[in-house]
Amino acid sequence: MEILELIQANLLTPIILFFLFGIIAARIKSDLKIPEAISEFLPIYLLAAIGLHGGIEMRNTGFENMLIPMFVAIGLSLLFTLNHYQILRRLGKFNIFDSYALASTYGAVGAVHFSVGLSFLKNQGVSSEGYIAAILAVLEPLAFILAIFMTNMAVSKQIKAKKQSFSDDDTEIDVGLNQTKTKLSKVLHESITGKAIVILLGSIVIGYIIGKDGFESIKIVFDDMFTGAIVIFMIEMGIIAGQRLDDIKKVGIFLTGFAILIPLFNGIIGVLVSTALGLSIGGAVMFGLLMASASFIAAPAVLRHAIPQAKPSLYITSALGITFPFNIIVTLPILFTISTLVHTGEGTIDLFNYITEVFS
Amino acid sequence: MEILELIQANLLTPIILFFLFGIIAARIKSDLKIPEAISEFLPIYLLAAIGLHGGIEMRNTGFENMLIPMFVAIGLSLLFTLNHYQILRRLGKFNIFDSYALASTYGAVGAVHFSVGLSFLKNQGVSSEGYIAAILAVLEPLAFILAIFMTNMAVSKQIKAKKQSFSDDDTEIDVGLNQTKTKLSKVLHESITGKAIVILLGSIVIGYIIGKDGFESIKIVFDDMFTGAIVIFMIEMGIIAGQRLDDIKKVGIFLTGFAILIPLFNGIIGVLVSTALGLSIGGAVMFGLLMASASFIAAPAVLRHAIPQAKPSLYITSALGITFPFNIIVTLPILFTISTLVHTGEGTIDLFNYITEVFS
Amino acid sequence: MEILELIQANLLTPIILFFLFGIIAARIKSDLKIPEAISEFLPIYLLAAIGLHGGIEMRNTGFENMLIPMFVAIGLSLLFTLNHYQILRRLGKFNIFDSYALASTYGAVGAVHFSVGLSFLKNQGVSSEGYIAAILAVLEPLAFILAIFMTNMAVSKQIKAKKQSFSDDDTEIDVGLNQTKTKLSKVLHESITGKAIVILLGSIVIGYIIGKDGFESIKIVFDDMFTGAIVIFMIEMGIIAGQRLDDIKKVGIFLTGFAILIPLFNGIIGVLVSTALGLSIGGAVMFGLLMASASFIAAPAVLRHAIPQAKPSLYITSALGITFPFNIIVTLPILFTISTLVHTGEGTIDLFNYITEVFS
Amino acid sequence: MKLFNVKLLTITCEILAQENIIGILKKHEITGYTTYEVDGNGARGLRGQGFKNEKNVKVEVIMREEKLPDVVEEISRTLFANFAIVLYVSDVGVLRPEKF
Amino acid sequence: MKLFNVKLLTITCEILAQENIIGILKKHEITGYTTYEVDGNGARGLRGQGFKNEKNVKVEVIMREEKLPDVVEEISRTLFANFAIVLYVSDVGVLRPEKF
């Protein structure tokens, strides 16, 4: 029951309420809109704030003990991405392109999720390990790189198969293969130099260098205003999500279920694994939230080039229209409750059993 | 004399000074300009702040006693609108379209006025009833709806008159009437889902839900920064007003007088009536300011569709170029002085006599 | 050695680090970018904050003693501009147009420099005379006006020379001369009503009027948020500087040297002269920084019209890509050290000797 | 490369008339168009300073010649009198005429 | 629907030359035009990154054929040498030729 209360309390915070408000504004076809320049700027600001905060914390706590959680996060992310692909391709009967695109959308991480999570913890008076911001930065391009790599493998295989049957126009196919490789390296470059990663990594480094004292002069902008800025961003996210609600019908029941259950599952695994690795209550929540999150800002930019055959209406709509609201309203309090339970020791094993029962 | 001192003190606040500065910048043809995205965002921000503030206050004070003031405000607003129409059409000899458009511009309310009023009261250390934000939200579309309705009635009558004279092309006229009705319902939808009302109502509800505690995390953005944000917005308002000063010649003497005296008259009535209803000093000022205010942001968007035959250069120029400066510089301190007088009991009746003498 | 330590400490502040970060982001071809509306708004905001701050200080300290420093600044600025021209034209062998354009770019002042300087002093806990903001405002158009005037003189002379050789088409040349004069007066108007000067002067006046008390309600926006806002602006400045690094090759070795040494020289002269005039430690630093600064935002807007024949790639690239980074990273701490030395009396004369030795 | 001749109708008008234009297009079963905000000057004076509602918008519609007269007629009949508006038609070649 | 043939002059140039262009139009008594900011690439390199002053602008002018040569001549004479600029002319049909 505690979870329900927490969900309810979470539901009544400005962040969630303004998100729901945005959805309603879109549904009644209001012309309300956050100007483009503002809604383009806000993610940059949020990532800078997250990065600075993370970097400052890392300076306090050191980053030696960040390596294991990071590699585990990478491993989990890759595993999840492969798992998503199997589920989508085999059970969901999606074509190869949509399957890879969706698999990586859900294997990837979302910075907006992360912001909301930080704010949620702040509200609960719970802190988290600063290096999780660094994990966010490393995970960001990872699932895409994997998905791009796999898709290219698959496409190459198809082309090679064709090559064997029509062995006369060899050169053209070689050109095709070469093009694919060029594209791969270009997409790699793009996802690593993508603005989200660059500002996040840069701010982590700067936060680490300046520390708490150097941060003092910019604290009001990059810390005190953080939640207010998220609220404004959530209005726009709500509006965009609301505009896409009609598309959810096209998404279908299977993907809707996927978009709710898989993140929850990934998130719970994330909480349990990171707790086992020794992360704090808050750290485990953020770790779990990373695993649960799906990417809806970075994904289209990368996937549209990497897998142009995949339908963006599928992966954006499910990530923003279904997963994101569910995650910030329901999953986040659940992860917090579980993290609290397993950290305070009470019923750790019971819960483990319970979870594995439910999702097996 | 007290009024003059208050006007002078008000004149020397950042809000008014930056507004005047914007006018000067426009007059000397400087290229100074607040970028469009910022000046589009600021009203949304201001309305969200007003709404949150109002909602939180309403949670403290209840909203039972808001019903009577609201209905009185609605009644006054409609009365004023009709009164404006008569004056403009009969005395001002404006055509039917311009008369309705101007009547509703001045019957409507202005959110920028409201922001400046709140800031003025803050400066004076006086608070106001939170529910006046709700009255603002309800009044916003009202005068337009009335004006649209009346204009459509008038146009229908004209068409019907024509119908009787040329009874041969019935169907075309019926189509015309139907189109008019469709347009009416469309305009109604548009004015109710207009961004100003939507963000204002939404924020009131959210403020009511989250209360003072929930507001804490976003207070710095939505409260502490409020006056600074108005200042920035006032630069742009000043620039736009300054660019329009040339148009004032086209407005004519009659409308110039109207744009100064009518708002003052409406405002004073508003203060007196709301004082009689039991509103506080600050509440009566805000109520009066609502009555005195004219709409220059929402008006064009609605009126251009509803009464396309009316000239926007008339209603925007008079509302922004004449009424707004006069209201925030002169009317506001006058309303405050009157409200103080009638609330402290001293000379209530005298003042009443004085006012009625002046405006009779 | 103290200087090196100070340079290092300065290097590790958020402002410098985010600027370097912006350069790196541009070099790795990241798509990171501050939206145009934001980066257009920030200089307006920064100038308003500078102006308000200066005006409030002037109210405290009076502005009688501002006249001499201002005239000295004007004199120095003009001298420097002429000096730059001689160096560029004679030693650098630049054509007449590029020489005048560059001379005035470096004779002019830069508001971003000024913001960084104020923030640097704040960090050091040192204050400066408020009227230096007024000197900034007056110097801003000055070097341009001089350069425009000189260029026009030069062009007129050329035209007249032609006139004497072909005395048949008199009228056409007169028209040409007239056009040149019209252009001159237009450019004068433009540089005086330019947005930077207008907002700066306006804010100084408003700051003077409202004083510390009137500032209270907007202090959070126009003072507390100042350094945070600069940081965001510096990301964009870094990105633009980074995009131009390739152009530096085109700038050539001579201009690169000029862009480093001349500002340093001008700055040191500025510190010494203003110290002699009795300015405080911080005041002398700001005065010196003004002399050292080059204009890269206002310059193109004015010079492109005034001297269209000059290559903007030269003057923008050298001012933003070379001088600005060098000034805020190296020159600023040097000026501060020198100002401290000459103010605390220790080794004033020695330093003077040292300096004159170095630059003679 | 075979190009097919179609018409490009370009309408420059005040932003608050955009909805009306698109309504008219819809009525004539045209769902493809491109829009963008512009500034301008004309009989109704300088537009694009001040409030966003006082900007202009350009609406560009690639369409078959058959539909053009009716659309143009309706726009000029319903909007020319009360709105700042300019309209012109040009010839363009497209690859997939069935799209329009 | 009767369309009248007029010319559409389109100038793409750096934003700081816009004023000069509009000055030339005014000199030739042309007060109608449409402008909007664009990015671009050309002989003077990529434009539109960095400072706003380094963007391009497009100026579109519907005009009668008679005025075209003089306007084009003055633009090319005064601006081609020092500014990033491209200019082209096309044929369009309008309803109200008296407007231009």
Add this chain to the structure above:
Amino acid sequence: MKLFNVKLLTITCEILAQENIIGILKKHEITGYTTYEVDGNGARGLRGQGFKNEKNVKVEVIMREEKLPDVVEEISRTLFANFAIVLYVSDVGVLRPEKF
């Protein structure tokens, strides 16, 4: 005033395809073009609401007739299937044909 006939190729497509288009232009040794963001509606639905990546962009290229068929062919072959895109060609006159 002598105008030379060249072609104006206009491509309206989703913003994420802009890079591909410019890549194709570069491959055909065309370095001059003009771009700007637009909204639109078409077979792939309303574009321009929501995320910036879901806007459209217009790419305009003045080029000689000789290069047109190859460029158009490559664009249609590589992009028509997967991207929201519309393309048209028109005739324009320029002063300095050697620029293109």
